[in-house]
Amino acid sequence: MNQTLAAQFLTRDQVTNFVVHEGNGVKGLSETGIKVLPDQYIQPFEERLINFHVKEDSDESIPVIDISNLDEKSVSKAVCDAAEEWGFFQVINHGVSMEVLENMKTATHRFFGLPVEEKRKFSREKSLSTNVRFGTSFSPHAEKALEWKDYLSLFFVSEAEASQLWPDSCRSETLEYMNETKPLVKKLLRFLGENLNVKELDKTKESFFMGSTRINLNYYPICPNPELTVGVGRHSDVSSLTILLQDEIGGLHVRSLTTGRWVHVPPISGSLVINIGDAMQIMSNGRYKSVEHRVLANGSYNRISVPIFVSPKPESVIGPLLEVIENGEKPVYKDILYTDYVKHFFRKAHDGKKTIDFANI
Ligand SMILES: O=C(O)CCC(=O)C(=O)O
Numbered sequence: 349m350n351q352t353l354a355a356q357f358l359t360r361d362q363v364t365n366f367v368v369h370e371g372n373g374v375k376g377l378s379e380t381g382i383k384v385l386p387d388q389y390i391q392p393f394e395e396r397l398i399n400f401h402v403k404e405d406s407d408e409s410i411p412v413i414d415i416s417n418l419d420e421k422s423v424s425k426a427v428c429d430a431a432e433e434w435g436f437f438q439v440i441n442h443g444v445s446m447e448v449l450e451n452m453k454t455a456t457h458r459f460f461g462l463p464v465e466e467k468r469k470f471s472r473e474k475s476l477s478t479n480v481r482f483g484t485s486f487s488p489h490a491e492k493a494l495e496w497k498d499y500l501s502l503f504f505v506s507e508a509e510a511s512q513l514w515p516d517s518c519r520s521e522t523l524e525y526m527n528e529t530k531p532l533v534k535k536l537l538r539f540l541g542e543n544l545n546v547k548e549l550d551k552t553k554e555s556f557f558m559g560s561t562r563i564n565l566n567y568y569p570i571c572p573n574p575e576l577t578v579g580v581g582r583h584s585d586v587s588s589l590t591i592l593l594q595d596e597i598g599g600l601h602v603r604s605l606t607t608g609r610w611v612h613v614p615p616i617s618g619s620l621v622i623n624i625g626d627a628m629q630i631m632s633n634g635r636y637k638s639v640e641h642r643v644l645a646n647g648s649y650n651r652i653s654v655p656i657f658v659s660p661k662p663e664s665v666i667g668p669l670l671e672v673i674e675n676g677e678k679p680v681y682k683d684i685l686y687t688d689y690v691k692h693f694f695r696k697a698h699d700g701k702k703t704i705d706f707a708n709i
């Protein structure tokens with residue numbers, strides 16, 4: 349704890365400078381031993397999860413699906429039902445080894461444990477490529493209230509590019525995690541596709557569903573007033589499918605489509621959390637749901653998570669799939685250039701489910 353440094357944060361600008369511009373992140377701020385949450389992290393009353401109905405003991409919970417089940421039909425049905433009713437589920441016995449997952453978590457801690465000068469090499473100002481970005485909050489320039497989170501975001505182009513640009517401290521573990529997860533992604537997409545009348549995942553479908561991949565390493569440090577802020581604000585993902593590895597701390601909440609309540613996603617050792625993103629909601633013409641979720645800040649523990657955002661190729665034009673609307677179903681979304689959609693998402697602060705209005709007819 350460094351009380352002297354904590355006492356130095358007199359003004360809002362000094363905090364922003366320390367966290368955002370000097371690249372210390374909220375991790376750096378947390379490690380000064382700061383006792384009071386700086387003003388710019390105070391979320392409006394209605395955005396603080398504490399004010400919402402969260403029932404930890406509720407009988408509502410997102411489905412947990414054992415993917416190893418030999419009866420493919422029942423697994424496929426469980427996946428598609430979960431995608432329609434919850435937009436979120438956890439998978440166990442998914443084929444990605446515990447070792448790969450543990451190595452990914454260790455590498456995440458290793459990266460965030462680096463000295464600031466090392467991490468800053470990947471900041472917006474210094475990074476050699478926009479495909480690699482170390483940052484804090486979500487879009488600090490667009491946000492009225494900041495989020496209590498630091499991240500490293502890695503857009504995958506090729507192994508060759510990754511070996512040039514990604515940090516040494518986490519490159520091989522992240523690539524292995526991404527590669528080992530691919531069969532699971534394909535399996536889930538095949539199930540989801542078949543249920544939409546997509547007979548096979550050919551090259552065109554693959555580029556719609558999984559043409560690009562971004563992996564984020566998220567770090568949520570201990571927060572002095574967790575009840576006043578958020579780790580991540582209400583949002584849905586812009587991906588087709590998100591595969592998320594979380595540690596044992598917890599804090600991710602999903603809004604139930606049935607009751608509107610915020611439901612906790614309990615950490616299950618060795619599991620992966622899967623959620624439908626906006627691109628899949630659009631391509632399925634609203635059949636699969638991209639659901640609002642958010643992350644609480646924590647007053648006692650540091651937390652990490654590692655989402656893989658499996659998405660269409662940026663240059664793909666996506667809209668409701670032909671297979672879905674050829675039976676006469678009325679399209680509810682228009683065709684959009686995926687990169688325009690992503691730009692729209694990042695231009696503003698997190699704002700619940702509003703991003704998808706961009707694609708409304
Ligand atoms: O940290 C988590 O559990 C979720 C993070 C998240 O929702 C995101 O990065 O989009």
Ligand SMILES: [Fe+2]
Nearest residue numbers: 583584585641
């Ligand atoms: Fe998310």
